[in-house]
Amino acid sequence: MNFPSKLIEDAVNEFSRLPGVGKKTALRFVLHLLKKEQSDVLQLSDAIKRMREEIQYCKICFNISDGEKCSVCSNSRRDERLLCVVESIKDVINIENTNQYNGRYHVLGGVISPIEGIGPEQLHIDQLIDRVKNENVEEVIMALNPTMDGDTTIFFISRKLAESKVRISTLARGVAFGGDLSYVDEFTLARSLQTRRPFESYLSKQ
Amino acid sequence: MNFPSKLIEDAVNEFSRLPGVGKKTALRFVLHLLKKEQSDVLQLSDAIKRMREEIQYCKICFNISDGEKCSVCSNSRRDERLLCVVESIKDVINIENTNQYNGRYHVLGGVISPIEGIGPEQLHIDQLIDRVKNENVEEVIMALNPTMDGDTTIFFISRKLAESKVRISTLARGVAFGGDLSYVDEFTLARSLQTRRPFESYLSKQ
Numbered sequence: 001m002n003f004p005s006k007l008i009e010d011a012v013n014e015f016s017r018l019p020g021v022g023k024k025t026a027l028r029f030v031l032h033l034l035k036k037e038q039s040d041v042l043q044l045s046d047a048i049k050r051m052r053e054e055i056q057y058c059k060i061c062f063n064i065s066d067g068e069k070c071s072v073c074s075n076s077r078r079d080e081r082l083l084c085v086v087e088s089i090k091d092v093i094n095i096e097n098t099n100q101y102n103g104r105y106h107v108l109g110g111v112i113s114p115i116e117g118i119g120p121e122q123l124h125i126d127q128l129i130d131r132v133k134n135e136n137v138e139e140v141i142m143a144l145n146p147t148m149d150g151d152t153t154i155f156f157i158s159r160k161l162a163e164s165k166v167r168i169s170t171l172a173r174g175v176a177f178g179g180d181l182s183y184v185d186e187f188t189l190a191r192s193l194q195t196r197r198p199f200e201s202y203l204s205k206q
Numbered sequence: 207m208n209f210p211s212k213l214i215e216d217a218v219n220e221f222s223r224l225p226g227v228g229k230k231t232a233l234r235f236v237l238h239l240l241k242k243e244q245s246d247v248l249q250l251s252d253a254i255k256r257m258r259e260e261i262q263y264c265k266i267c268f269n270i271s272d273g274e275k276c277s278v279c280s281n282s283r284r285d286e287r288l289l290c291v292v293e294s295i296k297d298v299i300n301i302e303n304t305n306q307y308n309g310r311y312h313v314l315g316g317v318i319s320p321i322e323g324i325g326p327e328q329l330h331i332d333q334l335i336d337r338v339k340n341e342n343v344e345e346v347i348m349a350l351n352p353t354m355d356g357d358t359t360i361f362f363i364s365r366k367l368a369e370s371k372v373r374i375s376t377l378a379r380g381v382a383f384g385g386d387l388s389y390v391d392e393f394t395l396a397r398s399l400q401t402r403r404p405f406e407s408y409l410s411k412q
Contacts, residue, residue, distance in 0.1 A: 004302070042255060044223070045255040048239065048247060051214060
C-alpha cells in the first residue's frame, strides 16, 4: 500500500502492529483520527504514552497499579484470608468484574510451559510461597486457565504449599451458563457429572 | 468494566473511541502494549501525535500532504491533462494502489447530500472549476462512489463544467472481477449489458 504522506504511513504501520489490526483497519483508524479534533487525538496519544511510562506493578501481588501498592492490596476492606492466584492482569480484571470476590490476588505472570520454555523460576511463585508463610492466608484459590499448563502449575504450587496448612482450591469445572450440552466436550461433561451438587445448595448460593 | 489502574482505564477509553473498537478490543490493545518495549509504545504514541499535528492538505488538490504541495501535484512526471475527482483521501490511496493511473487528483471532501445537509459550497467544487479553467486539463474523470449522492454531484459538476470544452468521464459500471452473476443487482447487470464491450478490446487492455 502506498500512502500520499510519510506521516500517514508511519501511523498506519504503528497501528497495524496492534493485535488483530491489519493495514486496512489501521488506515481506517488514521482517517478517523484525521477528522477528529486535534485535542481528542492528542488525548489518545498521551494516554498511550503515560500508560506505558508511568504504569507500575504492585510490589505485593504484581497486579498493575498507579502506585507501589495496587488498589486491591491497599484496600483494607478486602479479605486477607483469601488469596486468588491468577495467570495475568487480565484475569484480575475479569474476576473483579464479577463483583463476587472480596479477597486479594497474586499474579503469576504466566504458567509453567515446557514447550514455550517457561519454568517456575520465571514466574512469581517464590513470592507466592512467601506471602502464604508471612500473611494471614487461609485459602489459596487457583484461578488459572483450565489447560494442561495451568493444571501443571497448580500441581507444582500445591506441592510447594504442602508444608503450610493453607487450604488450596480451584475454580469449579462444569458446563457454562447458557451453554448447550451437545457442544460440551466429554471430559467437562464427565467431570460435571462426578462433581454434581444438590439442587438446594445451588439455589442457596444465588 | 473496572480497571485496577486509572492509567489503564484512560487508555482503554481512548482506544475504544476508534471505529469498530469496543472495550474488550481496547483492553487487548492495552495489555499488548504493556508487554512491548517502552520505545515501541512511544513510537506509536508519537506517530499518532505527529500525524495529527503536522499533517497538511495540498493547496492544489486537497489531498493529504507532508508539505504545501502533495507528492502527486509536485511530481512533474504525472500527466497534467488527466484530472481524477474523488470524494476523499481514502479514494486517492485506493486509486494509487492500482498503479494504473498517472494523472492528478482533486479531492472534493465529500459529495452533495441534501439529507446530511452538505451543499456544493461546503465542497471543493469552485476550486475544481478554477483548476479546469487555468490548468491544462483535457479530461475530468469523476471517480465518485456509485451512489445517488455521487451521481447528483457528478451531474452538478458536469453542468458547471459545460462551458469549458473539457471531456468528462465516469468510472465504468459493471460486474466486478471474481463476482457471481446471481449476486449482481439488476441495475448493474442491465447497465453492463447495455455498455458491453467487444472481447478483443478487453484483451488488448490487459
